[in-house]
Amino acid sequence: MSESSIITNLIGILTTASTLFMVAAGLTLVFGALRLINIAHGSFYMYGAYLATTLAARLGGAGFWVSLVICPLVVAAMGVLVEVLVLRRLYRREHLTQLLATFALLLIFADIALRLWGKSVRSIKAPSALNGHFQFGGAAVPVYDLFVIGVAALVAIGLWALMSRSKLGWRVRAVVDDPEVLAASGTNVPLILTGVFALGAMLAGLSGVVIAPEQAVQPGMDAEIIVAAFIVAVIGGLGSIVGAAIGSLIIGVVETLGAVWTPSWASTFIYALMILVLAIRPWGLFGETER
Amino acid sequence: MSSGKSPVPTASSQEEARVPTGAGAAARSSSLARSVATPVALTVLMVALGFAVGGNTLTTLEEVLALVVFATATNLLLGQAGLVSFGQAVFYGIGAYTVGLGWLHWHLSFWLTFFLAPVVSALVAIPVGLVALRARRLYFALSTLAFSELAYQLAESRYDFTQGANGVFGPFVPSVLTDPIKGYLFLLAVTVVSLLLMWKVTRSPFGLVTRAIRENRGRAQALGVNVYRHQLIVFVVSGFFCGLAGAMFVVYSQSAYPELLDWTSSGTPIFMAVIGGMGTFLGPALGAFIYQFGHDELVRYVSDWQLVLGGVLLLIVMFWPDGVLGSLTKVKWSQWRNSLNKGGSDE
Amino acid sequence: MSEKALLVATGLVRAFGGFRAVDEVDLTVTEGTIHSVIGPNGAGKTTLFRLLTGILRPTSGTLEFDGAQIGGKPPDMVARLGLAQAFQTTNIFPRMSVLESVRAALVSRHHRTRDMFSWFHTRLTGEAMDMIDRVGLTEFADEESQTLSHGDQRALEVALALAVQPRLLLLDEPTAGMSPFESQRMVSLVRALSRDMGLTVILSEHDMDTVFGISDEVTVMHQGKVIADGPAAEVRANDEVMSIYLGSEA
Numbered sequence: 001m002s003e004s005s006i007i008t009n010l011i012g013i014l015t016t017a018s019t020l021f022m023v024a025a026g027l028t029l030v031f032g033a034l035r036l037i038n039i040a041h042g043s044f045y046m047y048g049a050y051l052a053t054t055l056a057a058r059l060g061g062a063g064f065w066v067s068l069v070i071c072p073l074v075v076a077a078m079g080v081l082v083e084v085l086v087l088r089r090l091y092r093r094e095h096l097t098q099l100l101a102t103f104a105l106l107l108i109f110a111d112i113a114l115r116l117w118g119k120s121v122r123s124i125k126a127p128s129a130l131n132g133h134f135q136f137g138g139a140a141v142p143v144y145d146l147f148v149i150g151v152a153a154l155v156a157i158g159l160w161a162l163m164s165r166s167k168l169g170w171r172v173r174a175v176v177d178d179p180e181v182l183a184a185s186g187t188n189v190p191l192i193l194t195g196v197f198a199l200g201a202m203l204a205g206l207s208g209v210v211i212a213p214e215q216a217v218q219p220g221m222d223a224e225i226i227v228a229a230f231i232v233a234v235i236g237g238l239g240s241i242v243g244a245a246i247g248s249l250i251i252g253v254v255e256t257l258g259a260v261w262t263p264s265w266a267s268t269f270i271y272a273l274m275i276l277v278l279a280i281r282p283w284g285l286f287g288e289t290e291r
Numbered sequence: 292m293s294s295g296k297s298p299v300p301t302a303s304s305q306e307e308a309r310v311p312t313g314a315g316a317a318a319r320s321s322s323l324a325r326s327v328a329t330p331v332a333l334t335v336l337m338v339a340l341g342f343a344v345g346g347n348t349l350t351t352l353e354e355v356l357a358l359v360v361f362a363t364a365t366n367l368l369l370g371q372a373g374l375v376s377f378g379q380a381v382f383y384g385i386g387a388y389t390v391g392l393g394w395l396h397w398h399l400s401f402w403l404t405f406f407l408a409p410v411v412s413a414l415v416a417i418p419v420g421l422v423a424l425r426a427r428r429l430y431f432a433l434s435t436l437a438f439s440e441l442a443y444q445l446a447e448s449r450y451d452f453t454q455g456a457n458g459v460f461g462p463f464v465p466s467v468l469t470d471p472i473k474g475y476l477f478l479l480a481v482t483v484v485s486l487l488l489m490w491k492v493t494r495s496p497f498g499l500v501t502r503a504i505r506e507n508r509g510r511a512q513a514l515g516v517n518v519y520r521h522q523l524i525v526f527v528v529s530g531f532f533c534g535l536a537g538a539m540f541v542v543y544s545q546s547a548y549p550e551l552l553d554w555t556s557s558g559t560p561i562f563m564a565v566i567g568g569m570g571t572f573l574g575p576a577l578g579a580f581i582y583q584f585g586h587d588e589l590v591r592y593v594s595d596w597q598l599v600l601g602g603v604l605l606l607i608v609m610f611w612p613d614g615v616l617g618s619l620t621k622v623k624w625s626q627w628r629n630s631l632n633k634g635g636s637d638e
Numbered sequence: 639m640s641e642k643a644l645l646v647a648t649g650l651v652r653a654f655g656g657f658r659a660v661d662e663v664d665l666t667v668t669e670g671t672i673h674s675v676i677g678p679n680g681a682g683k684t685t686l687f688r689l690l691t692g693i694l695r696p697t698s699g700t701l702e703f704d705g706a707q708i709g710g711k712p713p714d715m716v717a718r719l720g721l722a723q724a725f726q727t728t729n730i731f732p733r734m735s736v737l738e739s740v741r742a743a744l745v746s747r748h749h750r751t752r753d754m755f756s757w758f759h760t761r762l763t764g765e766a767m768d769m770i771d772r773v774g775l776t777e778f779a780d781e782e783s784q785t786l787s788h789g790d791q792r793a794l795e796v797a798l799a800l801a802v803q804p805r806l807l808l809l810d811e812p813t814a815g816m817s818p819f820e821s822q823r824m825v826s827l828v829r830a831l832s833r834d835m836g837l838t839v840i841l842s843e844h845d846m847d848t849v850f851g852i853s854d855e856v857t858v859m860h861q862g863k864v865i866a867d868g869p870a871a872e873v874r875a876n877d878e879v880m881s882i883y884l885g886s887e888a
Contacts, residue, residue, distance in 0.1 A: 037429055089609060095428055096375045100565060100608045103558055107601030115595065223555065227440050230433045238429065264448060271441035275422050278434055282425040496745040496759040497752055503742040506731035513691065513729075514802055515717035515746045524752065 004139035009256055015145045015214075017252030018152030022207035023225055024232040024244040025159060026200035032239035033196040036087065037095075039102040042226030043109035044075045044201040048208025049217045050113060051075070053122040064127045064213070072206040079201025083194045106222060114219060126213035148210055155203065159241055231270055235277045237287025246285060334483050341475045349471040350543060355583045356478045357539035358563065360485050362575035364532035365560035370569035371493055372525045373505030375428070377557045378419070378435030381442040382412040382530040384552035386537025388446070391459030391547035396452075401465050405538045412534025413527050420526035424519055439554035446549035458548025464541065474542050481539060485532055490572055492528060501525055562604055568617030577616050644669040644806055644838050645690070645721075650699035650709075652685055659685040661862035662699070667806070667855070672832050672839045674849045674870075677859035683842040684726070686859070687810050690840075691723050692716040704805060722804035724795040726811045732784035736775055736794055739783055740766040743801030766801070773797045773827060789820035796827065800835075807831070809841040813848055821845070825852055850874050 027041045051071040056063030082105065090098050126144050133140040208221075232251055236243025251270055258266030277284065341349060361383055368374040386408040393404035423434045446453045453459070468474040492498055504511045504518055512518050541547060550556060559582070560575065567578025590596055611618060645667040652660040660682045667673045675683050688694040689701065692713040701709035708716055731739045744762045745751055770779055773793040778786060783794060792812060799807055812828065813821040825848055831837045843849045849856065849870075856873040858866040866879040873879065 037433070086605065086609070093612075095432075096369070096373075097608055097612060099375060099432060100561065101605055104601040104605035104608065107597045108605070111595050111598035111601065114597075227437065227554070231437055234426075234430055234433050234437070267444045267448065268441060271437055271444075274434065274437050278422055278426055278430070282430060283427065284430070287430075492754045495754045495756065496750045497754040499738065499742045499759050500745055500751045502734060503731050503739070506734055507729060509693075509713075510725075510729045510731065510798070511742075511746075512713045513717055513723060513725075514743045514798065515714050516751055517714050521751060528754075 003137050007137050007139040007141065009260065011139075011141050011145050011149075012256040013249070013252040014149045015252075016255055017248040018148050019207050019211045020225075020228055020232060020251055021152050021245055021248035022155055022210070023204050024229045024236070024248055025155065025241055026203035026207075027229050028233055028236070028239055028241060028244045029159070029203075030197055030200040031233070032241075034087070034091070034193055036091075036098050037102070037238075038197075038200070039099060039226060040082070040105035040109055040222075041102075041200070041204055041229065042222035042224070043106055043113075044079065044204035045208040045211075045225050046113060046217075046222040047078065047109070048072060048075050048205030049212040049215075049221065050117050050122065050208075051205075052209040052212045053124045053217050054117075056124040062127075064124065067124075067209050067212075068206075071209045072202045075205025075208075076198040076202035079198040080194055082201075083197040087197065088190070088193075106226075110219065110222060113222075119219060122217040124212045124217070144213060148214075151206070151210055155206070156241075156245060163241065228270070231274045234274050234284055237284025240284070240286035243284055243286030330483065330487065334479070337479055338476070341472060341479065346471050349475050351583060351587060353471075353475055353478050353543040354540070355579055356475075356482045357536050357543060358560070358579040358583060359576040360482055360539060361533055361536035362560040362563040362567070362579045363486060363489055363572070364529050364536060365557075366564040366569060366572075366575040367489060367492070367525060367529045367532075369561060369564050370571075370574070371498065371505065372501050372522060374522065374526070375432045375561075376423075376435040376526075376529075377432055377554045377561075378423070378439040378442075379529065379533045379560060380552050380554065380557035381419070381439050382416060382533035383537040383540070383556070384442060384446065384547070384549075385412045385415055386534030386539075387541050387544075387547035387551055388453065388459065388537075389534070390463060390538050390541045391461070392453065394461060394463035395454070395459055401463055401468075404463075408538035409531045409535040412537070413531040416527045416530025417523075420523045420530075424522050424526065435557075436554045439552060439557055443549050443553040446552055453549070456549060458546050460546045462545070464545050468542055469545075478539050478542055481535070485535060486576070489528075489532060493572060497521075497524075562600070564614075565604065565612075566607060566614055568614030568619075570613060571616045574614050574616040578614065581615070642669045643667065644704055645840070646700075646702045647690075648700045648702075650686070650689060650701060651697045652689055652694055653697045658862050660689060660696075663859070663862070663864050665857060665864070665867075667838060667840055669805075669838050670832070670836055671854040672828065672841070672852055673855045673857065674853040675840060675842045675857045675859060676844070676846075676849055677842075680861070681859040682862040683859055684810060685862075687723065687808055687840075687842065690716075690808060691721065717802055717804075720803070720805035721808070722799040722802050722806070723808040723810065724792070724799040724812065726814060728788070728791045728795065730783045730791055730794055730798070733782060735780050735782055736770060736786070736797075737763070737766055737779045739794065740769050740797055740801050743798050747802045769797045769800050772800070772830075774823065789816050789823070792816070792820075792824065793827070796824075796831075800831070804837070806838045806840065809839060811842055811844065813843065813845055821848065828852060 023041065023045050026044075027038065030036060030038055030041070048071050051074055052064070052067035055067045055070065059066055086101060086105065087098075090101055130144045130147050132143050134143050134146065135141075228251065232244055232247035235250060236245070236247030250273065254269045254273055255266065258269045281287075341352065344352070361379070365376070365379045368376050368379070389408040389411045390401065390404040393399040393407065394401070399407075419435075419438055423431055423438065426434055447456050449455070464474075468477055493501075500511065500516055500521060503514075504516065504521060508518055537547075537551065540551075560579075563578030563582050564575040565578070566581055567576065568574030586596065586600075589599055593599060607614065643666050645665070647663055647665040650660055650663040650665070651658060663682075663686060665675075665686075675686065677683055685694065689696050689709075692708065692711050692715065695710045699709070700707065703716075703719060703721055706719060708719065708721070711719075731742070734742070741759050741762050744765055745753075745759050748758075748762075750756075750758050767776070767779065770776055773796050775786075775790060775793055775797065778790060783791065786794065796807075796809070796812075809828065812824050816824065828839060828841070829852055832839055841853075853870045855868065856866075856870045857864055858873060858879055866873050866876055
């Protein structure tokens with residue numbers, strides 16, 4: 001393999017991994033704190049993308065940058081509504097109930113999106129500042145890809161700082177381990193739960209905005225991304241952000257290289273990988289062990 | 292300790308004291324009579340219904356029957372074993388494809404492929420179950436979902452074998468069955484036999500242990516039950532009947548296509564089981580009726596079918612988790628119990 | 639009473655990272671006896687029990703039950719070999735009735751778990767009622783397990799453990815959370831089981847009266863190690879041990 005194709009592939013891997021990581025991190029964060037798998041998580045991603053296309057259509061040139069800020073916030077607000085109105089009542093219930101409820105939400109959101117934006121494929125142009133290519137080692141690296149990777153890196157650092165360094169992060173971890181002690185010490189536990197969920201939604205929405213210039217925005221995006229995110233979660237281990245990162249990278253590698261080497265079988269590789277991980281370590285690479 | 296003690300009261304009053312119920316044998320034999328009467332009555336009703344309705348409704352009923360078997364088979368995992376699988380559509384699809392591809396590639400007769408379909412599905416269920424069941428509950432659900440997607444991808448991409456996104460179409464259903472009433476009666480017969488078999492599986496030592504595993508996996512293990520192997524068997528049995536349902540679907544649709552396999556398609560029988568009542572045996576069947584006829588009615592007036600479906604599912608899950616039949620039987624059960632003071636139940 | 643050693647643990651260790659919850663424990667339980675394991679909280683009793691039933695694997699050491707090596711074997715296999723436990727935290731089948739629960743246990747004991755086509759499980763009612771009578775739950779046979787009082791749930795626990803016809807029964811703090819009346823009932827039950835069924839019993843307990851009123855042998859644990867072991871009367875008379883134990887209790 002020539003140097004330029006190595007670089008091209010590497011960037012491809014990192015770009016794929018980046019969007020996937022932002023979505024999976026939100027999913028795993030929510031699971032870690034709320035012990036809940038949100039099947040509608042992909043809906044937040046999709047809405048982030050769709051909202052971006054709407055804003056871009058209205059605002060023209062600056063639309064992208066505005067979307068980058070506004071859309072994740074709007075999606076976060078959606079998340080707050082969902083948590084307060086629906087999920088809050090279901091924390092004590094069985095996992096099945098939670099799965100079914102979030103599955104129902106997926107259907108509802110999908111239908112509303114269809115109403116709001118129709119069936120046609122929408123898109124958004126990347127801002128001119130991010131257009132073009134960057135010459136590196138003989139390969140033409142799209143500037144936008146570097147931007148995507150950069151955003152994901154910032155998110156990763158931000159999450160790490162939040163979780164391990166800040167008081168909030170400490171509180172979130174305590175919520176999982178010892179909610180009664182935390183509540184007794186005066187922390188508003190429900191607020192933290194809502195906040196974490198909103199953060200997870202925001203990350204998914206951000207990922208949607210970021211991916212919109214590179215990919216077709218259309219119905220079915222939600223289901224597509226959630227399956228990939230689930231596989232990342234299974235491989236990396238639920239609740240672990242590091243696991244989400246590693247899992248995303250692995251998927252990135254498999255998808256990118258698979259597309260290059262055996263295009264017709266590529267889409268099946270990630271499932272084979274998941275099967276392999278489940279066969280060896282049924283709780284994912286970084287998940288909590290059983291026995 | 293001998294295992295030969297009969298529950299039927301004998302001459303000895305000491306033996307009688309061992310039976311926990313005042314109603315005793317009487318209650319048991321009357322519940323047996325009820326067990327036989329219900330399926331017979333329902334079957335007669337369904338046959339009569341077939342002759343009473345017109346051609347269009349009859350074809351809808353054919354689809355409902357396939358869904359009844361699909362939903363009941365899924366509930367073996369969901370309600371009985373407590374396993375949430377988003378992958379039962381895989382077996383449903385494999386059942387349908389077995390019939391379609393059997394005709395397409397090897398010109399096999401329908402009658403052969405129809406009965407081969409559940410066997411093929413069961414065989415596929417073995418390796419899928421072996422892998423997926425190693426995982427804890429949520430991981431299990433997620434991996435069944437992924438298997439579903441895998442099956443969908445394979446069906447769509449392996450064009451040479453599966454005809455890809457177009458699906459398999461053709462006259463593989465014999466003309467005797469394309470006649471609505473004959474097709475319906477055939478499917479009804481298959482449905483009744485399948486439901487009886489599945490019912491027996493739940494009302495057996497195997498079924499009892501399955502429920503115990505659902506209630507407390509660790510405790511069942513501490514009692515000597517090999518949980519993994521047991522769950523695998525339930526998974527394969529469920530896959531078997533899901534495959535049969537897929538073959539039944541072909542009688543109605545005369546086609547097989549990739550969308551049958553995808554994970555949102557797995558959601559349908561789950562939805563039916565929840566509406567009808569996961570905790571009861573016939574709940575999913577009722578749910579199938581409600582879903583299909585509800586869908587057909589609503590689609591005429593409302594274009595936002597998914598919204599309604601999602602909304603109804605959400606409301607049921609949040610406020611009426613027992614489903615229709617479940618709520619009804621709960622009320623009935625506690626009333627009956629109160630009246631008998633100590634009614635016996637054979638489960 | 640036979641002198642045969644039914645359970646022999648030698649140098650049993652269970653470590654969690656650097657921490658040794660069970661530290662070089664030797665234990666010999668004679669067949670037909672009631673053997674108590676006592677110690678303050680954190681002494682390692684629960685971990686020891688988990689090692690015995692297969693829920694945890696030993697880090698090192700051997701565990702022999704009736705001549706067979708059981709160290710590291712999974713819980714279902716250990717149960718089939720004849721070692722059963724009644725749990726401290728209630729570990730029952732919530733939505734199944736008492737009768738159904740015991741029947742399920744019996745199905746397992748009779749090795750009929752894969753039987754899909756018979757009515758065998760309904761024929762087990764008599765045998766199931768035997769167990770249920772023995773633990774005093776006759777009137778509750780058709781009640782849903784989760785509706786029972788705590789004391790009754792513990793009794794159900796014991797019935798479930800008995801249903802697999804164990805040679806050895808482990809009782810983890812059987813009188814915990816019970817009223818004096820319920821505790822008395824549990825104690826009589828344990829004594830009756832040992833006497834009538836020839837059952838070997840290992841129990842972990844806090845209540846000293848219970849322990850010394852009922853046990854043949856006593857093992858004292860402290861911080862993962864065994865600090866005293868022998869006939870009940872001897873251990874009780876061992877002032878040094880008792881003061882360590884009672885001292886760390888206070």
